[in-house]
Amino acid sequence: xxxxxxxxxxxxxxxxxxxxxxxxxxxxxxxxxxxxxxxxxxxxxxxxxxxxxxxxxxxxxxxxxxxxxxxxxxxxxxxxxxxxxxxxxxxxxxxxxxxxxxxxxxxxxxxxxxxxxxxxxxxxxxxxxxxxxxxxxxxxxxxxxxxxxxxxxxxxxxxxxxxxxxxxxxxxxxxxxxxxxxxxxxxxxxxxxxxxxxxxxxxxxxxxxxxxxxxxxxxxxxxxxxxxxxxxxxxxxxxxxxxxxxxxxxxxxxxxxxxxxxxxxxxxxxxxxxxxxxxxxxxxxxxxxxxxxxxxxxxxxxxxxxxxxxxxxxxxxxxxxxxxxxxxxxxxxxxxxxxxxxxxxxxxxxxxxxxxxxxxxxxxxxxxxxxxxxxxxxxxxxxxxxxxxxxxxxxxxxxxxxxxxxxxxxxxx
Amino acid sequence: xxxxxxxxxxxxxxxxxxxxxxxxxxxxxxxxxxxxxxxxxxxxxxxxxxxxxxxxxxxxxxxxxxxxxxxxxxxxxxxxxxxxxxxxxxxxxxxxxxxxxxxxxxxxxxxxxxxxxxxxxxxxxxxxxxxxxxxxxxxxxxxxxxxxxxxxxxxxxxxxxxxxxxxxxxxxxxxxxxxxxxxxxxxxxxxxxxxxxxxxxxxxxxxxxxxxxxxxxxxxxxxxxxxxxxxxxxxxxx
Numbered sequence: 001x002x003x004x005x006x007x008x009x010x011x012x013x014x015x016x017x018x019x020x021x022x023x024x025x026x027x028x029x030x031x032x033x034x035x036x037x038x039x040x041x042x043x044x045x046x047x048x049x050x051x052x053x054x055x056x057x058x059x060x061x062x063x064x065x066x067x068x069x070x071x072x073x074x075x076x077x078x079x080x081x082x083x084x085x086x087x088x089x090x091x092x093x094x095x096x097x098x099x100x101x102x103x104x105x106x107x108x109x110x111x112x113x114x115x116x117x118x119x120x121x122x123x124x125x126x127x128x129x130x131x132x133x134x135x136x137x138x139x140x141x142x143x144x145x146x147x148x149x150x151x152x153x154x155x156x157x158x159x160x161x162x163x164x165x166x167x168x169x170x171x172x173x174x175x176x177x178x179x180x181x182x183x184x185x186x187x188x189x190x191x192x193x194x195x196x197x198x199x200x201x202x203x204x205x206x207x208x209x210x211x212x213x214x215x216x217x218x219x220x221x222x223x224x225x226x227x228x229x230x231x232x233x234x235x236x237x238x239x240x241x242x243x244x245x246x247x248x249x250x251x252x253x254x255x256x257x258x259x260x261x262x263x264x265x266x267x268x269x270x271x272x273x274x275x276x277x278x279x280x281x282x283x284x285x286x287x288x289x290x291x292x293x294x295x296x297x298x299x300x301x302x303x304x305x306x307x308x309x310x311x312x313x314x315x316x317x318x319x320x321x322x323x324x325x326x327x328x329x330x331x332x333x334x335x336x337x338x339x340x341x342x343x344x345x346x347x348x349x350x351x352x353x354x355x356x357x358x359x360x361x362x363x364x365x366x367x368x369x370x371x372x373x374x375x376x377x378x379x380x381x382x383x384x385x386x387x388x389x390x391x392x393x394x395x396x397x398x399x400x401x402x403x404x405x406x407x408x409x410x411x412x413x
Numbered sequence: 414x415x416x417x418x419x420x421x422x423x424x425x426x427x428x429x430x431x432x433x434x435x436x437x438x439x440x441x442x443x444x445x446x447x448x449x450x451x452x453x454x455x456x457x458x459x460x461x462x463x464x465x466x467x468x469x470x471x472x473x474x475x476x477x478x479x480x481x482x483x484x485x486x487x488x489x490x491x492x493x494x495x496x497x498x499x500x501x502x503x504x505x506x507x508x509x510x511x512x513x514x515x516x517x518x519x520x521x522x523x524x525x526x527x528x529x530x531x532x533x534x535x536x537x538x539x540x541x542x543x544x545x546x547x548x549x550x551x552x553x554x555x556x557x558x559x560x561x562x563x564x565x566x567x568x569x570x571x572x573x574x575x576x577x578x579x580x581x582x583x584x585x586x587x588x589x590x591x592x593x594x595x596x597x598x599x600x601x602x603x604x605x606x607x608x609x610x611x612x613x614x615x616x617x618x619x620x621x622x623x624x625x626x627x628x629x630x631x632x633x634x635x636x637x638x639x640x641x642x643x644x645x646x647x648x649x650x651x
Contacts, residue, residue, distance in 0.1 A: 333495075
């Protein structure tokens with residue numbers, strides 16, 4: 001019997017018993033739903049983490065010379081924390097030293113960070129990320145200026161008390177009014193607003209537009225760090241190979257400057273997007289490892305359900321099988337009929353599962369900050385697993401059916 | 414190789430039933446020629462059903478030899494028997510045994526599906542067979558939308574569609590009223606007149622009277638094997 005006959009037969013008997021078929025599909029459906037949804041979400045996270053998280057927080061072709069990592073996506077041992085804290089801080093002199101000696105063409109900017117309260121005419125925004133930076137910071141961060149301008153190197157030189165605001169912060173403080181030229185209090189110190197950065201959007205639902213940037217020499221610096229100390233020296237090159245070269249240079253220079261012997265660990269940290277993602281990669285690897293287990297459990301359950309349904313179907317249709325055999329169906333024909341029916345049942349379940357998985361992924365993307373991106377391969381895997389589970393589940397019932405004695409089978413009603 | 418469609422030599426069939434050995438057929442010798450119209454009769458327990466199953470290649474004899482259309486089928490295994498049933502035998506059962514969810518047409522096409530006939534050829538031959546039994550207008554009805562007589566006609570069409578060597582009918586009128594029985598028996602008569610070999614298995618003497626030869630079984634043996642004094646077909650119908 002040709003395959004399409006068997007599939008047609010299977011679809012007809014699924015149609016004939018819609019409700020029963022639906023229940024028998026639920027197991028496979030859940031398994032595949034799971035597969036599609038989890039893969040989509042992990043995949044979405046991957047894209048998101050690489051593009052936005054690393055891009056927004058670390059920067060493209062950028063690395064940061066730091067005392068210790070800024071972005072950590074995994075657990076950190078107490079011992080590690082203590083070791084990080086014992087390290088010497090990065091200073092203005094380190095930055096100057098590197099700026100003079102690094103040969104790879106690069107943009108560089110010192111940075112300090114703190115959370116400060118910003119006020120304007122009785123309005124207040126607490127816990128605002130204030131960065132003290134060099135003028136190149138805006139280019140490194142790829143910030144477009146929506147209004148006004150960024151500060152110039154001259155303003156950094158003289159320690160001008162000027163500030164550039166993030167989009168959301170400007171909106172919150174000024175509520176539609178023109179912020180340019182207004183004096184605001186940054187941690188209690190007066191600064192003149194000279195620019196607003198274009199909207200950056202959100203990361204995991206957290207606004208990337210609640211920040212203020214001031215020259216690293218502005219009066220605020222005293223609130224942020226002790227004299228001469230900086231949190232971060234950022235270096236951005238034109239491409240990844242140059243970045244690697246610059247990192248090698250910086251490592252050598254810093255080791256020499258700090259008098260580290262060969263074999264001694266670096267007592268500074270070079271943070272890259274890749275490094276920041278290491279923790280996430282660990283999480284996604286675990287998710288991808290756990291996924292087959294989760295999917296397998298529901299598919300095994302689904303397979304068992306289908307097997308039972310098929311056994312029931314064989315015993316309900318004993319007389320039909322007898323007639324078919326009397327009319328010339330070979331064992332293999334009966335076998336094929338039930339295996340294909342089982343596989344078809346399971347594939348229909350898998351298709352429902354794919355639909356439900358996609359809806360779930362879309363719902364997650366729409367209603368939570370988690371992103372989702374459908375991986376086409378997961379749909380293929382879903383259908384493939386559906387066929388496999390159905391066939392395996394169908395073998396036993398189909399064998400039973402194929403071995404029925406036609407005379408005895410036909411006698412049964 | 415003989416001219417007979419069916420040749421049985423010393424056929425026995427024994428069953429094991431609760432430690433007891435039951436001899437359903439105890440040595441049958443029988444020849445049936447092409448285009449014969451034979452009724453196999455006998456009381457219950459005479460071995461009639463076993464005989465029918467053996468002739469229909471649904472069951473293999475314990476000993477003895479069976480040639481169907483020149484091929485020895487008594488030594489064949491499962492799948493070969495399935496092929497023989499498909500090509501050589503057309504079954505008509507007492508309970509019709511149609512697939513309830515399939516249309517008359519699909520039911521009639523079934524043997525051709527297993528014969529591997531192409532879709533178009535299948536459709537053509539099934540329509541032809543249904544038309545032949547007078548159901549040309551009911552091809553797309555399901556069995557539950559048809560009367561008993563019509564169902565049995567569908568079953569006959571299904572039995573004929575593969576152009577079998579023998580038409581094997583097991584109590585074909587057992588579930589039908591007498592008027593419908595007459596109709597169905599007329600169809601068998603016509604088919605036989607067209608050259609079909611017909612074997613009826615029945616316990617009803619008046620049904621057996623339609624045949625040209627009556628074989629009576631008792632205790633697994635042939636008790637009598639006689640030609641029927643031929644009443645004309647017209648007389649039987651009237």
